[in-house]
Amino acid sequence: MFSMLKTLWLVFKHAFHKRVTIQYPEEKAYLAPRYRGRIVLTRDPDGGERCVACYLCAVVCPVDCIALDSAEDRHGRRYPSTFRINFSRCIYCGFCEEACPTYAIQLVPDVEMAEYNRQDMVYEKEHLLINGQGKYHGYNYYKVAGLAIGGKAKGEAENETPPVDPKSLF
Amino acid sequence: MNPTIQTLLLIQGVLVGLLTLAGLLVWVERRLLALWQDRLGPNRCGPGGILIFVADGIKMFTKEDWIPPGSDKPVFVMAPAIIVVTALIAFTIIPLAPGVSILDLNIGILFFLALSSMGIYSTVLGGWASNNKYSLLGGLRMSAQMFSYEVFMGLSLMGVVILSGSLNLHDIVKAQSGMWFVVPQFLGFLIFLFAGLAETHRLPFDMPEAESELIAGYHTEYSSMKFGMFFVGEYVGVTLISAIIVTLFFGGWQGPLLPPVVWFFLKTMCFILFFILLRAAIPRPRFDQLLAWGWKFVLPVALLNLIATGAIALARGN
Numbered sequence: 001m002f003s004m005l006k007t008l009w010l011v012f013k014h015a016f017h018k019r020v021t022i023q024y025p026e027e028k029a030y031l032a033p034r035y036r037g038r039i040v041l042t043r044d045p046d047g048g049e050r051c052v053a054c055y056l057c058a059v060v061c062p063v064d065c066i067a068l069d070s071a072e073d074r075h076g077r078r079y080p081s082t083f084r085i086n087f088s089r090c091i092y093c094g095f096c097e098e099a100c101p102t103y104a105i106q107l108v109p110d111v112e113m114a115e116y117n118r119q120d121m122v123y124e125k126e127h128l129l130i131n132g133q134g135k136y137h138g139y140n141y142y143k144v145a146g147l148a149i150g151g152k153a154k155g156e157a158e159n160e161t162p163p164v165d166p167k168s169l170f
Numbered sequence: 171m172n173p174t175i176q177t178l179l180l181i182q183g184v185l186v187g188l189l190t191l192a193g194l195l196v197w198v199e200r201r202l203l204a205l206w207q208d209r210l211g212p213n214r215c216g217p218g219g220i221l222i223f224v225a226d227g228i229k230m231f232t233k234e235d236w237i238p239p240g241s242d243k244p245v246f247v248m249a250p251a252i253i254v255v256t257a258l259i260a261f262t263i264i265p266l267a268p269g270v271s272i273l274d275l276n277i278g279i280l281f282f283l284a285l286s287s288m289g290i291y292s293t294v295l296g297g298w299a300s301n302n303k304y305s306l307l308g309g310l311r312m313s314a315q316m317f318s319y320e321v322f323m324g325l326s327l328m329g330v331v332i333l334s335g336s337l338n339l340h341d342i343v344k345a346q347s348g349m350w351f352v353v354p355q356f357l358g359f360l361i362f363l364f365a366g367l368a369e370t371h372r373l374p375f376d377m378p379e380a381e382s383e384l385i386a387g388y389h390t391e392y393s394s395m396k397f398g399m400f401f402v403g404e405y406v407g408v409t410l411i412s413a414i415i416v417t418l419f420f421g422g423w424q425g426p427l428l429p430p431v432v433w434f435f436l437k438t439m440c441f442i443l444f445f446i447l448l449r450a451a452i453p454r455p456r457f458d459q460l461l462a463w464g465w466k467f468v469l470p471v472a473l474l475n476l477i478a479t480g481a482i483a484l485a486r487g488n
């Protein structure tokens with residue numbers, strides 16, 4: 001009985017405590033700098049698309065919300081001709097970002113994505129592709145990969161020596 | 171003015187006042203619970219969020235009104251009406267000011283007890299008619315709870331009746347001009363408070379609802395305005411119990427300076443706020459604890475209180 005009265009009094013005293021509510025649209029909660037929010041497709045330092053349409057993100061996505069089609073440009077570089085993310089399904093787990101071999105797909109700390117129409121939650125490539133490099137500056141997949149591609153021969157990548165012809169030993 | 175018209179106007183006033191109050195209480199309760207839980211509560215719609223009850227009302231009215239297949243249809247439809255109607259009728263006997271009440275019954279307390287027990291049928295029948303095991307459990311709990319708490323609800327009021335020598339609420343208020351009955355009848359007041367809480371099935375006595383165990387208890391299957399009726403009924407019930415407590419134990423409309431109606435309203439509001447504080451602070455007990463506590467502790471105390479009051483009144487010779 002006494003403990004009940006004490007409870008009542010303690011709860012009553014809470015009327016004078018500081019509120020924990022954050023009045024959202026006017027006040028904003030603190031978001032960690034690496035908070036996982038809206039997904040973007042980034043470009044490399046030269047302005048080319050990073051994504052090589054490898055489908056790894058689409059495969060790893062636990063809710064299957066990424067859909068893309070691959071294409072090849074005249075240098076033989078693969079790129080996604082369409083890239084679609086359904087944000088009404090995405091759970092912002094960040095697996096796609098971890099799976100991506102080229103740092104193309106990245107989650108940025110933007111959470112204000114509410115829409116009145118559900119179909120507006122489906123983002124196409126033009127909505128996803130940004131003009132910057134996102135979190136990883138100066139990274140260019142083709143510059144570090146030992147792959148011969150249009151405009152870059154074998155051995156011309158960074159930290160790579162020209163290939164040795166083993167037959168020259170003979 | 172013609173007394174009939176006067177009564178009609180009074181009925182109109184009380185009805186509109188009560189239903190508005192019930193609506194406002196939705197907002198008051200949510201804001202106050204928020205206040206005691208370090209939150210803000212609804213504060214967007216209208217000044218301080220007060221229009222939330224209008225928004226709630228529109229929401230309720232526009233929802234699908236669904237009657238579950240296999241339910242007992244007439245009973246299902248009637249159940250929510252019972253609680254509102256009985257609570258509203260019980261209000262007719264409350265003295266709002268000296269000589270002002272819709273009905274001046276000389277058996278006022280009995281009338282109130284009868285109607286408040288009638289209100290329970292709403293819950294029991296609603297639970298029974300829903301054709302849902304959770305509803306049925308809720309209804310069963312309500313009947314068991316009512317059975318055990320109704321007993322000493324009446325007993326706790328008998329002390330007041332002995333002291334004032336009347337069952338008429340007007341006379342009881344007048345008898346408190348020297349001293350509020352809460353002083354000589356403190357035990358009676360406490361017991362009535364418990365019984366009243368159980369009667370309105372508010373937390374911590376909201377066993378029939380018990381969201382964490384029974385989904386929503388007896389009104390699991392109710393939607394739209396039928397659910398709204400249960401809600402309004404609950405708030406009118408809380409107002410009624412508060413008004414009765416004020417009338418019987420806290421001098422009713424009596425008070426200095428301010429007009430009697432204002433005093434009555436203020437005191438009633440205090441108790442409504444106290445009910446909300448109880449909800450914010452005290453967890454729900456286990457059902458068997460609730461019943462055991464009622465039968466093994468409160469009932470004997472209520473009897474002792476009655477015997478002691480009777481003995482003292484007899485010794486004093488009045």
Ligand code: SF4
Binds near residue numbers: 061065097
């Ligand atoms: S964050 Fe997770 S759920 Fe969202 S697209 Fe990437 S892998 Fe799929």
Ligand code: SF4
Binds near residue numbers: 050051052054103104
């Ligand atoms: S975003 Fe990354 S993982 Fe997804 S297809 Fe493009 S390169 Fe592959």
